[in-house]
Amino acid sequence: MWQIFHKLGSPKWFFGIASTLMPWLLWVGLALMVAGIGWGLAFAPQDYLQGNSYRIIFIHVPSAFLAQSVYMMMAVAGLVTLVWRMKLADVFVKAVAPVGAVLTFLALFTGAVWGKPTWGTWWIWDARLTSMLILLFLYFGVIALGAAISDEKSSARAVAVLVLVGVVNIPIIKYSVEWWNTLHQPATFKLTEKPSMPAEMWVPLLLSVLGLYLIFGWLTCLRMQTEILVREGRTRWVKELVQAGGN
Amino acid sequence: MTAEFTVNLRSPDVSVGTATAMKAVFVRDLKIALRQPQDLLNPLLFFVMVVTLFPLGVSPEVSFLEQAGSGILWVAALLSVLLSLDHLYRHDFDDGTLEQLVLQPQPLFLLVLAKSMAHWVLTGLPLVLLAPVLGVMVHLQGNSVAVLCLTLLIGTPVLSLIGSIGAALTLGLRAAGVLLSLLIIPLYIPVLIFGTGTVMAASEGAPVAGQLALMGAFLVLALTLAPFASAAALRISLSNS
Amino acid sequence: MSEPLLQAVNLECERDDRVLFRDLSFSILPGTLIRVEGPNGSGKTTLLRILAGLNDSYSGDLLWRGQRRDGYREDFLRNMLYLGHRPGIKPLLTPIENLRALMAGRRSVPDKVLWQALEGTGLGGFQAVPCHSLSAGQQRRVALARLLIADEPLWILDEVFTAIDIHGVAALEKLLIERVENGGAIVVTTHHDLRLPAMQRVTLGGGDGYDR
Amino acid sequence: MAFDSFGAFIVMEGHGPYVWACYFMFFLLMGALALWSLRQRRSVFAQQRRRMNSAPARDQSPAGASFTRIEPSHD
Numbered sequence: 001m002w003q004i005f006h007k008l009g010s011p012k013w014f015f016g017i018a019s020t021l022m023p024w025l026l027w028v029g030l031a032l033m034v035a036g037i038g039w040g041l042a043f044a045p046q047d048y049l050q051g052n053s054y055r056i057i058f059i060h061v062p063s064a065f066l067a068q069s070v071y072m073m074m075a076v077a078g079l080v081t082l083v084w085r086m087k088l089a090d091v092f093v094k095a096v097a098p099v100g101a102v103l104t105f106l107a108l109f110t111g112a113v114w115g116k117p118t119w120g121t122w123w124i125w126d127a128r129l130t131s132m133l134i135l136l137f138l139y140f141g142v143i144a145l146g147a148a149i150s151d152e153k154s155s156a157r158a159v160a161v162l163v164l165v166g167v168v169n170i171p172i173i174k175y176s177v178e179w180w181n182t183l184h185q186p187a188t189f190k191l192t193e194k195p196s197m198p199a200e201m202w203v204p205l206l207l208s209v210l211g212l213y214l215i216f217g218w219l220t221c222l223r224m225q226t227e228i229l230v231r232e233g234r235t236r237w238v239k240e241l242v243q244a245g246g247n
Numbered sequence: 248m249t250a251e252f253t254v255n256l257r258s259p260d261v262s263v264g265t266a267t268a269m270k271a272v273f274v275r276d277l278k279i280a281l282r283q284p285q286d287l288l289n290p291l292l293f294f295v296m297v298v299t300l301f302p303l304g305v306s307p308e309v310s311f312l313e314q315a316g317s318g319i320l321w322v323a324a325l326l327s328v329l330l331s332l333d334h335l336y337r338h339d340f341d342d343g344t345l346e347q348l349v350l351q352p353q354p355l356f357l358l359v360l361a362k363s364m365a366h367w368v369l370t371g372l373p374l375v376l377l378a379p380v381l382g383v384m385v386h387l388q389g390n391s392v393a394v395l396c397l398t399l400l401i402g403t404p405v406l407s408l409i410g411s412i413g414a415a416l417t418l419g420l421r422a423a424g425v426l427l428s429l430l431i432i433p434l435y436i437p438v439l440i441f442g443t444g445t446v447m448a449a450s451e452g453a454p455v456a457g458q459l460a461l462m463g464a465f466l467v468l469a470l471t472l473a474p475f476a477s478a479a480a481l482r483i484s485l486s487n488s
Numbered sequence: 489m490s491e492p493l494l495q496a497v498n499l500e501c502e503r504d505d506r507v508l509f510r511d512l513s514f515s516i517l518p519g520t521l522i523r524v525e526g527p528n529g530s531g532k533t534t535l536l537r538i539l540a541g542l543n544d545s546y547s548g549d550l551l552w553r554g555q556r557r558d559g560y561r562e563d564f565l566r567n568m569l570y571l572g573h574r575p576g577i578k579p580l581l582t583p584i585e586n587l588r589a590l591m592a593g594r595r596s597v598p599d600k601v602l603w604q605a606l607e608g609t610g611l612g613g614f615q616a617v618p619c620h621s622l623s624a625g626q627q628r629r630v631a632l633a634r635l636l637i638a639d640e641p642l643w644i645l646d647e648v649f650t651a652i653d654i655h656g657v658a659a660l661e662k663l664l665i666e667r668v669e670n671g672g673a674i675v676v677t678t679h680h681d682l683r684l685p686a687m688q689r690v691t692l693g694g695g696d697g698y699d700r
Numbered sequence: 701m702a703f704d705s706f707g708a709f710i711v712m713e714g715h716g717p718y719v720w721a722c723y724f725m726f727f728l729l730m731g732a733l734a735l736w737s738l739r740q741r742r743s744v745f746a747q748q749r750r751r752m753n754s755a756p757a758r759d760q761s762p763a764g765a766s767f768t769r770i771e772p773s774h775d
Contacts, residue, residue, distance in 0.1 A: 037723075041711060045702055052712035055719050058323070059726045102733050110722040117718050137433040144429055148420045151504070153545040154487035159417050161480050162430060165412055169434050169473065171769060172465070176437035183444050215730070226741040233748055234505070242748045263593055271592030275581070282580040282618075344575025346542055351593035352565040358593075486543045 011228045014088055018221035025221065029214030035242045036207030048140050053117040057111050058205055060213040064107035064128075067135060069098035070216070074142070075167035078160035088224075090156035091231070093163065094146055095223035099216065101139035108132050127181035131174050152231065177184045267282040268353045276365035286334070290370050291377060297323035298381050309386050314387035317395055317446030319441055324374045324399060325406060327399060330473035331370045332410040333424045335362070336481070340418050340488070349485055356474040360479065361413045363474065365405075371403030387450070394449040398442040401462045408473035409434050415480035419488050438465060491553060493567075493642050493673050494539065499533055499548040504673040508534055509692050512548070521664060521674045522688045527669060530693030532677040533573065533646055539675060540570040540644045545678045555571060566594075573647055575631035579620035583611055586619060597637055597699045605633040610656065626652040635663060644671045649680040 039115050040058035047054035074096060080089035117237050123129070145162055149155035232238045263271075280287055301319045302312060312319075315317040339345040348358055378399050382392040413431040417423040491667065492515035499512040508531030512698060516522060516539075524532045537543040539550070550557040572696070577586050587602045606615050609629040611622075621629055628651050635643070649657050658662045664674055667686055676682070703709040710716055 036417065041719075041723075043469055045701055051715055053715040055712070055715075056722045059722060063726070090707055099733060102729055104750060105730055106726055109725055112364075113718050113722050113725075117715050134433050134436055137429075141430040144426055145416060148417070148422070149487065151545070152486045154483050158480065158485045160414070161476055161483065162416060165434065165476050169437070172437045173433070176440040180440040180444060183447070219734060222734075222737050222741060226737065226744050229741070229744045229748065233751070238748065239752060242745060263596060267596075268593040275578075275585075275589045275592075278585070279578055279580050338578075343572055343576035344578060346570070346572050347575065347590060348593075349542065350540065350565055350568070350570055352562050353593060430636060453637060457665040482544070483628070487546055 009157045011088060011091070011232055012235075015225055015228055018225055022083035022218055022221050025214045025218035029211050029216075029218060031229075032207050032211030032214065034211075036204045036209075037213055040201075040208065044204055045198065047201075050118055053114060054149050056114045057201075058208045060107060060110040060114060061205060062209045063103045063110065064132065065209055066212055066216055067100055067104040067132070070096055070103065071135065071138065071167065071170065073161050074100065078163040078167075081156050081160040082164075087156075087231075090160070091224050091227045092220070093142075093156070093159055095227050096220055097139060097142050097146065098221070099219055101136065101143060103216075104132060104139055108136065124182070127178045130181070131177050134173050134177070135170070138170075142166070195234075250379070263353070265353045265357055268351060272348070272358050272361040273365045277368065278363060280365075287369055290331045291373055293330055294323050294327040294374055294377065295381065297326060298385065302385070312385045313387070313450070315388045316382065317391065318443045319385060319451070320378060320381055320395060321399075321402075321442045321446075324378070324403065325435055325439055327374065328370055328403060328406040328410060329428055329435075331366070332414045332427060332431070335366050335411060335414040336418050339424075340484075343405075345481070346485060347483055349481060354478075355481065356478040359411065359415075359477045360470070360474040363407050363477070366411070367404045367407040371407055372398075374403060387446070391446050391450040394455055395446045397459065398445050398462060401459065401466055402438045402442045405438050405462075405465050405469045406435060408469040408477075409438075411477040412473055412480055415477045415484060418481070418484035436437045437464070442464070462470045492551075493516050493553060494557075494564075495549075495551040495554075497549040497551065499535075499538065499546055499550070501531060501538065502544045503534065503545075504533070512690070512692075514688075514690055515639075516642065516673050518671045518673050518676060519668055520686055520688055521676065521684055522690055523666050523682060524675065524690045525679045526692030532692060533689075535692065536570075536644055536646045536675065536677060537572070540568065541565065542570070542572075567640050568642045568644065569595070569634065569638050570644045571631055571634070571646065571648065573650075575628050577619050577627045577630050580618060582616045582618055583622070583633070585613045586630050587633055590631075591637070595639070601637060602633075605636040606630065608636045609633045625653060625656070628652060629656070632660065635660075635667075638689065641671070643667070643675070645676045647676065647677055647679070649678050649682075 012134055037058050041055055044055070046052055077089040077092045080086050081093070108129060111126075111132065111144050115124055115126075115129075117123050142162055146155055146159045149158055229238060298319055301315065305311065305315070336345060339348065349355060351358060375396055378396050379392050382395050387395060410427075410431055413427045413434075416430065417427045420426060441458055441462050445455050446463065448458060449455045494516040495514075496516075501508045512535075514522070524535055524664070526532050534543060538546050539560070548692050552560050557564055575585045576590060581589065583606050584599070584602060587606060588599070591597050591602065603615055606612070606629075609632050611626060611629055611633070614622060614626065619630060622630075632648070633654075648660065652660060661682070661684065664676075668674060668684070668686055703712075710720075712719055
């Protein structure tokens with residue numbers, strides 16, 4: 001058990017596994033996304049309330065979903081960094097934070113554009129959008145702190161503390177933003193929450209969520225490999241790898 | 248040729264208790280601050296000035312101020328706490344006091360808690376005391392002023408405690424001040440929401456006991472968790488210096 | 489032979505992609521003084537901070553009286569005194585207040601003793617003057633006053649002789665010798681040419697700092 | 701197919717611009733992220749290779765300091 005754990009922590013081992021996984025992640029992910037989005041855009045029936053604008057859901061929900069789970073993953077990795085000092089966990093946080101920020105931004109952007117035909121305005125201080133905005137701030141904080149500390153180990157641990165503090169706060173932020181929202185404007189009608197979504201809608205949605213997850217996996221492997229190359233540049237196996245002419 | 252020595256290790260019972268050590272930290276911070284009263288006054292002046300900006304910048308009409316007053320006061324209080332955070336550990340870090348603090352045998356998170364409490368007494372508490380005057384200036388009605396002070400009384404310690412984490416994390420970094428705000432403001436949002444929301448509910452005559460209890464829960468949560476995070480962050484920052 | 493207080497086993501520290509030291513092992517025994525030597529930038533201060541428990545980005549083990557130090561942190565801190573580059577003196581407080589605050593977390597010492605300790609470091613008459621009006625050397629003496637009353641068996645002193653005048657240096661050397669003779673263990677770095685009877689050396693910066 | 705013609709698909713009963721703007725942004729940003737990550741990796745490889753070719757040149761002996769004054773010439 002402990003052996004497996006140690007192996008998991010070895011950058012060299014991870015590098016190899018990632019290399020074999022990456023083509024699968026990328027191509028299966030792309031296929032799923034194309035299927036989900038194509039189905040959603042062209043074949044899924046119209047929404048009876050919002051018309052065609054709801055078709056944004058097939059990228060809005062995957063982005064929003066992933067944006068939140070990336071932060072959770074970062075928190076788990078942060079805990080691993082602090083408790084077991086596993087290098088790979090920190091590599092993960094560093095590699096993934098910009099991806100999470102981009103996904104959060106996409107969720108915000110698509111949410112805002114969706115709001116225009118639905119509410120007649122680009123931005124409303126809706127509970128979901130506001131929580132997403134705060135999540136984006138949290139991501140920026142993580143990225144900025146990681147960039148500000150030059151020492152690798154200190155940077156890893158400081159970021160881990162910040163991510164954990166953030167993850168404790170996320171439910172509180174969500175709850176308070178929802179409470180604040182009801183205080184100011186009783187919710188008229190919400191994005192995405194439908195009494196019952198027909199299968200022609202949720203199946204493509206599920207496909208694109210899965211697809212984006214896999215593509216995220218590919219991006220993560222790629223970025224983690226880069227980070228590992230930078231950090232382990234002086235070890236023999238990286239030198240051999242570089243000499244062997246990897247790209 | 249090595250001689251035999253008996254080492255007289257210090258036993259736990261001759262050491263200073265945690266409560267005494269905490270009190271010493273607290274008293275020292277207060278003493279230093281009182282020797283430099285100008286530094287105490289600055290966040291207060293900042294608080295007053297930010298509040299003044301709103302009638303000048305937005306509208307001096309009573310109807311607007313009544314509506315926005317609690318929010319204005321809370322935002323101003325939040326910013327002025329934020330402004331003072333940079334100093335929380337900076338001087339101690341620069342002159343080496345922080346190293347000695349970390350090397351004290353007592354649990355670091357409790358010493359950090361003592362420092363956070365000193366910070367609150369020096370910045371948060373004066374803001375609470377000043378708030379009624381400004382509350383009247385932004386036309387908050389009688390009951391709302393009392394509720395505002397109550398929310399500030401419960402909320403500002405949370406600001407100090409959470410802020411202490413950010414201050415510890417950004418210790419010794421370039422442009423620490425801006426970075427600190429970036430890290431901390433998102434974490435302050437729940438306190439701000441409940442702080443202003445409670446006052447607004449009170450001005451509409453709604454019961455506020457529930458919200459106040461919830462803010463109390465925030466305070467308890469911050470008191471129990473924040474010092475651990477701050478202590479961990481301090482160790483990391485010192486390790487890096 | 490006495491039991492070692494602190495043992496370093498295969499310490500390695502890397503900073504900014506540069507190995508400061510590797511496979512560094514030594515024991516700190518009671519009644520010895522260890523001088524850590526090396527050119528500028530060889531990691532003397534880093535080593536001292538690691539020994540003191542301030543810096544934990546190292547690999548290898550540190551044993552406190554035979555046990556891994558991490559599990560006995562409180563016991564270790566109670567028995568160790570560290571004086572760093574930065575003396576831990578608050579400019580706004582007077583020497584006596586500073587000393588009182590520094591001792592507050594360690595041991596309760598009557599004010600009279602603190603007052604005498606400050607006198608012993610040559611600060612007689614300055615005890616109640618705010619530290620910001622004292623010179624750099626005088627401020628360091630405030631911190632050094634702790635050495636006159638400290639009962640911790642292990643002292644870790646970084647650049648103790650900095651900013652101290654000739655007479656002060658001689659007196660401080662005498663203090664360290666006496667301390668060692670009474671069974672204290674001391675680790676120092678200094679650029680001052682220190683020659684003490686039972687002195688051991690740990691030399692850093694062998695020149696192989698770059699390879700791995 | 702939920703639309704009668706390709707034209708209808710593009711217009712989406714007036715919601716077309718919103719929907720297509722979202723999809724455009726999504727693919728733009730995800731594509732940029734992927735491209736940036738790929739390039740980053742490639743440049744790291746190139747950098748390592750360059751460093752390895754010049755690695756042995758590193759001087760390992762600490763330079764002796766002489767603290768000799770350097771007189772600027774006055775001509």
